[in-house]
Amino acid sequence: MFKSSLAFAASRLFFAKKQPENVPPGSMGWPFIGETLMFLKPHKSNSIGTFLQDHFTRYGKVFKSHLFGSPTIVSADCDLNSFVLQNEEKLFKCSYPKAVHEILGKSSMLLVEGDVHKRLRNVALCFTSTCKSSPKYFFDVDKLIRATMASWKNSKEVILNKELTLDLMVKQILELEPEHPSASRILENFLTFMKGFISLPIYLPGTSYTKAVKARERICSTVKSILEERKVGLRDEKIDYLDVILSNESLIDEERVSTVLDLLLAGYDTTSVLIQTVVYFLGQSPKVLEHLKEEHQEIRKRKDTDPLNLEDYEQMEFTQNVIQEALRCGNIVKFVHRRALKDVYYKGYFIPSGWKVLPIATAVHLDPAKKRRKPLHLLVED
Incomplete structure (x- = not known):
């Protein structure tokens, strides 16, 4: 004792x-572990949790x-x-824990810095521009959503899972249909990967973290094989995203694979959670849901039978407000990891060089005293 x-x-x-x-x-908390376990204690997404609440009050x-x-x-x-x-x-600078580096890989866009980050970010942004300029993308989205909803027809209970967005991302990035064997392998490994991504970083046989690291290796192997096959028949015309990244000579193979993995991760995790959050809030807000339907039906009338395109979606102003409010209330990304490169003085605060900084988005979004600069339609009714 x-x-x-x-x-x-x-x-x-x-x-x-x-x-x-x-x-x-x-307070610096306990030796070595500090206050990490208390900080990571699970809590409802529409609250900041007891740890932050207590510390902000104190x-x-x-x-x-x-x-x-x-x-x-x-x-x-x-x-x-x-x-x-x-x-x-x-x-x-970006400063995620070492365990995140192990599970995402050294070429992940979340972890690289400086010119390398800018280069990979520009490559990833090409995916967005490629999708926006492709009528096929909107057709694929429509087809996948209709097929998913058709499968709910005789169901008493509907489970809105994350496979929907991952199927779409695999189709757009790798040109694989959901029923393709490689797509099935990617989905199976992604389920294992995501379970370990948010687990304790203990690298021992049988742990969720170890399984996730191994699952990432298998996903990378599958993606690399697809890229190698496409290289053989690389087209002069840049038809899809694989053509774009394969023709980019500034990328090495490891960066190409890591960029694909980052995009799949974004589609599987954040986008799918946003969809679930929107559905959850709309279920509690019948007036908002009705307004949303009216906006969509009005645009649909003007289009007759023609498929929707990017310009149609950009006209959905109320829909954009719903999405923004769902992001604020749902708090999909609660905080980010940064580290001070030098001593910083700001508004009376001193941040020593080398210290980690955690900007907490959740606390700002849910601060009742904070007035938003551009009022949004409240998604959850009073």
Whole structure:
């Protein structure tokens, strides 16, 4: 008991010596693990959780802690968060935990920095522009949604799962139909990958994290095989996204595979969660749902039997408001990892060089005292 107390006291002294003066108030928590476990404690997506609520009440909107193995500044201040994100690569850099590097790979767009990040980001943005300019994309979306809804026809209960968006992404990126064997393998491995992505990073046989790392390797192997097959018959005309990335000579094969994996991850995770969130909120908001239907039906009347295109979707102003409000209320991305490249002073806050910074989007979105600059239609009725 005495040894444990001595070790705890020594650790607290270690933290105290390393902490510069004038940093925001807060608590560094337990030795080594800090307050990470309490910070990651599950909570409802329409709340900030008890940990943040208690700390904001005690210390204010900006406080210090020890999270993910590093001394950390946690911020719910909208201006400070914007300042951090707007000074990427100048004052702050992306700084995800080592375990995330292991599971995403060293060429992931979430982890690379500087010119490499800009280059991969531009390649990924080509996917968006390719889809927007392709009538086939909108046809594929319509076809997939109709087929999915048709399968619900005689069901008493509908389960809105994530496979829908992954099927669409696999089709658009890799030109594979959902029933193709390679598409089935990708889906199976992605289910394993995502379970481990949000698990404790323990690399031991049988753990979810280890299974996820292995699943990523299998996905990469499948994608690489598809890319190799396409290389043989690479077309001069850039018809789809695979043509685009294969013709980009600035990319090595590892970066091509990693870019595809990043896009699949985005389609499987964030986009599918947004769809689920919109459906959930609309189920509680009959007036909003009716307004949404009226907007869609009006555009549909003007199109007669012609398929919808990008211009039609851009006219759906109320629909865009619904999506934005669902993003705010649902808080799909709750925070991001950044690290200070140098000592930073901002609005009286001191952020020491090398400290991690966590801008908490959830806390800003759900702050009842914060007035939004552009009022949106409330998705959840009072």
